[in-house]
Amino acid sequence: MSTQEELILKNAKELSKRFAERAQRVDKQGVFPSENLRELSENGYFAAFLPKPYGLGLPASLFVEVVQEFAKACASTAWLYVVHCAAAHSLYTCGSEEQKQRFLSKVSTGTLMGLAATETTTGAGISGMETVATKKEDGYALNGTKSFITAAHGGELFIVIARLADSKEQFPKNLSAFIVEKGTSGFLTGQRFESMGMRGIGWGELVFRECVVPKENVIQDGVRAINSGGHLGMLGASAISLALSKAAFEVCKTHVKTRTISGQALGQREGVRALLSEMSSDIEAMNQVIKFGVDAFQRDSYPDLLKVKNFVTESCLRVLDKALRITGAHGYSTLLPIERYYRDARAPLLHFQTLELGKNVLGSILQT
Ligand SMILES: Cc1cc2nc3c(=O)[nH]c(=O)nc-3n(C[C@H](O)[C@H](O)[C@H](O)COP(=O)(O)OP(=O)(O)OC[C@H]3O[C@@H](n4cnc5c(N)ncnc54)[C@H](O)[C@@H]3O)c2cc1C
Structure with a gap:
């Protein structure tokens, strides 16, 4: 990672602390996170992943890291960011030179797409x-x-x-x-x-x-416009699913240490340990698959991106289900953020190709 990339990631972590403080209000009241988006644009994130000369041209490998930071804090903000980047990518890929010059300077400085x-x-x-x-x-x-x-x-x-x-x-x-x-x-x-x-x-x-x-x-070419943006969207949606899985895992790790039943920490129970272990294996697999996804995006391989999105978005549900089982009533209630993660995690299954259609299309491509 270059010094510039390290700085962008470090700053994303800092911004995310503020996003986390606002996340409950965004979720509970359905508030559009204008303040978060303003901070993202002021800190250069609207320009970060747009190719030069319109943006900084930073790589997709950093995009998935940055999106994960935002999603761990506030999935709505991360989702808006992914959709914005996908639309901007579509305009960059399919727009004429004149269109890019007219619109992308605004997009890179704060116009939400x-x-x-x-x-x-x-x-x-x-x-x-x-x-x-x-x-x-x-x-x-x-x-x-x-x-x-x-x-x-x-x-x-x-x-x-x-x-x-x-x-x-x-x-x-x-x-x-x-x-x-x-x-x-x-x-x-x-x-x-x-x-x-x-x-x-x-x-x-x-x-x-x-x-x-x-x-x-x-x-x-309308279909090319959908697909080019959609490919970045698939990668971003997968990064959100991975981030929600990681966030739930961290909550569980703390919960099993602090929650005691009959004087014994929850984490001492065999079944709970097994669930934690399965979650960590799934998350590691998702981590590796996302790396493959970055490569697939760079190769513009739609079938490989489908493999990634289908796998990661579905695995996330498996991880979150285990997080709910480990945390019991605490996780089911709003005492812990896991119920929010679970609700947020449904969205990546539905947009930038639904899971069912994604499998249907990939299954068909695999036979050609
Ligand atoms: C949070 C969120 C944000 C979104 N943002 C946008 C956006 O910015 N822009 C935009 O254009 N759209 C957006 N969408 C819409 C999204 O792309 C659609 O929800 C999606 O295309 C599916 O359409 P539908 O929900 O009407 O489902 P339907 O078409 O009614 O399908 C219902 C179910 O049947 C399944 N199904 C359909 N066809 C098949 C098939 N051939 N084989 C197997 N199963 C099938 C689907 O997978 C789905 O689960 C968003 C959706 C969500 C949930």
């Missing part, structure tokens, strides 16, 4: 997308509603995927991406969703009513 593909009617499969883009003289008019979007409330700049109304192409070639700023006429924020976990992510709907997007803001 999101990526909007999902609709209630289409869900996990995007082939039936109903948001349409109709060609106008100087651009496209967007009409439709995007659902379950991270930072719908709180985000400022979105990559929106829509079906081209006049396209003769079949799916997926009939999809394009549109760079849309909040404040554009016809771009509204819809309902906000209450959720079991990740309660601070400003989760909601984006509504488009004759929203005219200039042709300069169009990214022709």
Whole structure:
């Protein structure tokens, strides 16, 4: 690790101490963590992983470390950060030179991004997308509603995927991406969703009513825009799952020493030791698989990223289940943060490809 990378990681740990203090409020009240995001941008984290000349061009190996620090403290903040980085990566990879120059300087200095593909009617499969883009003289008019979007409330700049109304192409070639700023006429924020976990992510709907997007803001290849951002998102979501597993393990280690039953520390019980041992093996395996994930991201290997995300997000549930068994009523209650970790850990199973669809797709690729 270079001196600069060490500094970025050290500072992430420092910032995370403050995020941890605010995490309960973010979770309990569903507060959007604006203060955390402001501190992230002020400390250079919005620029850290954007390639040069727009950002610092730091490596994916550091990205997973930094995301883990944030996630151990406040998973909602880490999730917003991952989604932002994924959307920015998509813009960097698929945008024209002019688009990058126009938008990425803002993005690297604090404009929060999101990526909007999902609709209630289409869900996990995007082939039936109903948001349409109709060609106008100087651009496209967007009409439709995007659902379950991270930072719908709180985000400022979105990559929106829509079906081209006049396209003769079949799916997926009939999809394009549109760079849309909040404040554009016809771009509204819809309902906000209450959720079991990740309660601070400003989760909601984006509504488009004759929203005219200039042709300069169009990214022709919509699927490439989803995938390029999605690949970084898969890595980031996996890092969040690993961090939640590690955080739960640390809580358990302390709990088994301090909790006594009939005068004996919980950690003296054979069954509890076995659970701790299984958790630590799972976490070590996840650690190694994430390293493979960093390599897969650099090679842009979608099948390998699927292996990583499927394995890590599912293993996390196994680890958290054991954490709940070890800590009993304490873990089930809000006396310990494990119940929050468990609720937060469901999200990485659902976005940047659901676990089921991820396995379905990988199983199909493996047969070719
Ligand atoms: C916390 C969170 C944040 C999100 N943020 C965003 C965002 O920023 N932008 C965005 O575009 N979307 C976002 N999403 C939406 C997410 O991508 C969708 O939830 C996901 O695509 C699945 O859609 P659905 O929930 O409607 O499930 P459905 O499509 O209704 O599917 C229901 C279940 O069936 C399973 N299933 C579906 N098809 C198959 C199949 N072929 N084989 C096996 N199982 C299948 C799915 O895995 C799922 O578990 C977010 C979701 C969550 C939970």
